[in-house]
Amino acid sequence: MRQSTKEAIAEAFEGLLEKRSIDKVTVKDIVAVCGINRQTFYYHFRDIYDLMEWALTKGIEKYAGQHLTAEQDWREQVKLLFHFFYLHRKIVLHGYDATNRMQYERVAVKWVSEMVGGRIEAYPQAADVSEEKKEFISTVYARGCVGFLLEWVEEGMPDERHVRLDDYFVMIDGSIGYVLDKFVKS
């Protein structure tokens, strides 16, 4: 299948990120690598950060497609995100700076809250809790987890065991039932 222009741009961008940090990558560099003109870049992306968010989302989706299975425990699904970041350490570290923290956060929160959301649905009380409340619960938990993720990135991504994910899982698993009970529609 022919590679889409968007994918070609993302690939060129990631290639450049292997070599240098995001503040040293320009639209000019990217279009030179893929042999397109500047307007084609802007046809697809607003700016480099927009491209970065898209590439990150695509990368995670692709990785998940290869590794995610229905039988997997939600904990393993969350760990998958950490593995993905760890595997692409160089690009992630080169791509991360103060201005784009938001994009990383958005992508990661979306991922983790989906995982936590799936876990919530497994509880029998879930049927009696409004969607709005369930979304709130999963966002709170996701933000906690992503806070750890980004802190880990800021520390330069040492071995991922440095993140106390197991403790986090214990805490969440133990409290979901309690919160759902409290939020059951009266």
Add this chain to the structure above:
Amino acid sequence: MDTKIVRYGLKKAFGYIERNPEENLPRLMDWVDRFAPEGDRGFPVQRAAFRQVIEDPDCAMHRLMYRIFTETDKDVLKAVFENFIVNGNLVGWPRQEELREQYGCNIPWAILLDPTSACNLHCTGCWAAEYGSRLNLSFDEIDSIITQGKELGVYIYIYTGGEPLVRRDDLIALCRKHSDCQFLCFTNATLIDEGFADAMLSVKNFIPAISVEGFESATDSRRGAGTYRKVVDAMALLKRKKLPFGISSCYTSQNFESISSDEYFDQMVEWGASFVWYFHYMPVGNAAVPELLPTPEQREYMYRRIRAARREKAIFAMDFQNDGEFVQGCIAGGRRYFHINANGDCDPCVFIHYSNANIRDMSLLDVLRSPIFMAYHDGQPFNGNHLMPCPMLENPHKLQEMVEKSGAHSTDLESPESAEHLCEKCSEYARNWAPAAERLWQCSCREKQERQAENNAESYSAAV
């Protein structure tokens, strides 16, 4: 006022409206009132009018607004609100005012530009055809105009041409890059297809103003057989995709009745247009014929018809030539807008093709300080009667003087027309229109005074 806070508040406000526009729009208005700058810079009159519309369910504008809220894609609506209202006015206006003061020249509110002189149609009497089809502003040139414009507080860009959508991929790229700006585009709509509509949905900040000549026979006879069908199909597509759009119509001595009829207004509402922009025919170009100019009676008819439509029809109708009273006369020469053609020449007005400035040689700010732009700045308003706003159409000697004094040359590349030749075509028109303009102007001033007195009495009785 920190724009980040404005944006945050905006996001909140839109959340409320989405749930229940009827109840929550007044709340949004409260918010706008709270954050608008004090005094004239905060548009107090406009805000008061808007509030009245929000609170009166029988008024045509109220119906229009709720139509827009229910029939427009929510993300597009949000982008329009943020780019047009917040950036274009609340953020942009104070910046423009500051620079007007600092540089002593006009700073526009919007910039009109021709991405290309090429067009896929060949309509009778179109002045775009004069330019030929080979001229283009490159992506980088338009990008630079917008980048410079934003520095000056300009967030509204309007494409004319030529048919701008001949360059549709570049226009989408520019929309995406400048996602804080609002783009409008005059277009014949024949190039709007499913793919382009989806691209518009993805960028959210592009609104077409579609040229329609009236009903089928009128449109096809001017624009070519089958054009009307294509235009109607394009509008149906936009409506289905929940994309906002408007209509632009030029009135002449030939079509003024049909394009201002009740049936036509109702048809435009049914098509789904949110606004209609009327333009008085201008006899610009060596080949243009003065016979198409409306007579004083015809122009007065349009004046009354469009004002009546504003009260009765759920569509926002504007009349470029007769609405001077709302903007204190001529808005060209960079006072509120100017025009850049596909050759980079900067014309004071989309109809006035005389200039000493080209965007390829100088900065936007220097264009605004060039001789003919300064002549506009110093001469505006060209007439105390805002029903005679134009230095060409109603005050032809003024344009001739400005062109002579500033040494501006004709930017018409096919057949340069002298200012004398152009102004001569208007002098008889101007003489004939003046008495009607005087009479209408006095009526409208009297009405305004009466309204003012009423308001004063109301606020007096409220105070007591």
